[in-house]
Amino acid sequence: MQGKNILIVGGNSGIGYALANQLQAQGATLFTAGRHAPEGIQSTHMVWDVQQASAADALTQLPEALHGLIYCPGSINLKPFHRLTIDDYRSDLEINVLGAVGAIHAAYLALKLAKGSSVVLFSTVAAKLGMGLHSSVSVAKSAVEGLTKSLAAEFAPINIRVNAIAPSLTDTPLAKNLLSSDDKRDSANKRHPLNRIGKPDDIASMAAYLLSDQASWITGQIISVDGGMGSIK
Structure with a gap:
C-alpha cells in the first residue's frame, strides 16, 4: 500500500479502526472521515456525520488522486417488524446506503484520476439469509449489494473496482x-x-486485500466473511 491514498469513512472504531491500523502499517497515506478522528492514526481527518451533512460539504480535503475508498458506517437495528417504523427504515438507508452514495459521489473524480482504484462497501450475512428481526438492516444492506454490482459494471471501463x-x-x-x-x-x-464470532481484524484483512493491487481482477463481488454462517451448518 506504499504510496496509495486511501479514504476510510468511519475509521475511529471497530472494523474501520482495525483497517486504519493495518493500512498505516503497510505505508498507505490515509484520509479519514467521521464524527471523531481515529486515535493513534496519522491521517488527514474530515469531520462528517453522514446523517447531518452532505459528503460534498464534508469531504473537502481529498487528494487529487484517490486509490481506495472504504465506507464503514453501519447500523444494527433489530426489532420485530411491527415495532419498526418508516423512520427506522429511512435511518438505516441513510446510514448504510445514501452515505455511501454521497461518499462515492464526492470522491469520484479522485478515484478516476488514480487510474486504478478500489471501492469497498459493507453488506451483512442477513442480506443472504432470512433472519428474524433483521428486516430494516437487511433492506438497507441488500441495497448496498445492488449498488455494488451496478457501480462495478458502470465503473469497470475506467478501472474503478x-x-x-x-x-x-x-x-x-x-x-x-x-x-x-x-x-x-x-x-x-x-x-x-x-464456533466464534468475528474479530475486527478478520474483516479488515479482507478489506485491505480488496484495496490492494493483489485484488486487481476482482470487482462486482459480495464476499462473505462470516465464519461459515452463510454457507454451511
Missing part, C-alpha cells in the same frame, strides 16, 4: 448490546460453524 464484504456478527462497539453478557457471547459463538 467496487466490491462489498458481508460479515456476520463481529465484536465491535456497534454489536455491544448483542454481546453484553457471557451467555449472549457464548450463544453467538455457537451459531457460527467456526
Whole structure:
C-alpha cells in the first residue's frame, strides 16, 4: 500500500479502526472521515456525520488522486417488524446506503484520476439469509449489494473496482448490546460453524486485500466473511 491514498469513512472504531491500523502499517497515506478522528492514526481527518451533512460539504480535503475508498458506517437495528417504523427504515438507508452514495459521489473524480482504484462497501450475512428481526438492516444492506454490482459494471471501463464484504456478527462497539453478557457471547459463538464470532481484524484483512493491487481482477463481488454462517451448518 506504499504510496496509495486511501479514504476510510468511519475509521475511529471497530472494523474501520482495525483497517486504519493495518493500512498505516503497510505505508498507505490515509484520509479519514467521521464524527471523531481515529486515535493513534496519522491521517488527514474530515469531520462528517453522514446523517447531518452532505459528503460534498464534508469531504473537502481529498487528494487529487484517490486509490481506495472504504465506507464503514453501519447500523444494527433489530426489532420485530411491527415495532419498526418508516423512520427506522429511512435511518438505516441513510446510514448504510445514501452515505455511501454521497461518499462515492464526492470522491469520484479522485478515484478516476488514480487510474486504478478500489471501492469497498459493507453488506451483512442477513442480506443472504432470512433472519428474524433483521428486516430494516437487511433492506438497507441488500441495497448496498445492488449498488455494488451496478457501480462495478458502470465503473469497470475506467478501472474503478467496487466490491462489498458481508460479515456476520463481529465484536465491535456497534454489536455491544448483542454481546453484553457471557451467555449472549457464548450463544453467538455457537451459531457460527467456526464456533466464534468475528474479530475486527478478520474483516479488515479482507478489506485491505480488496484495496490492494493483489485484488486487481476482482470487482462486482459480495464476499462473505462470516465464519461459515452463510454457507454451511
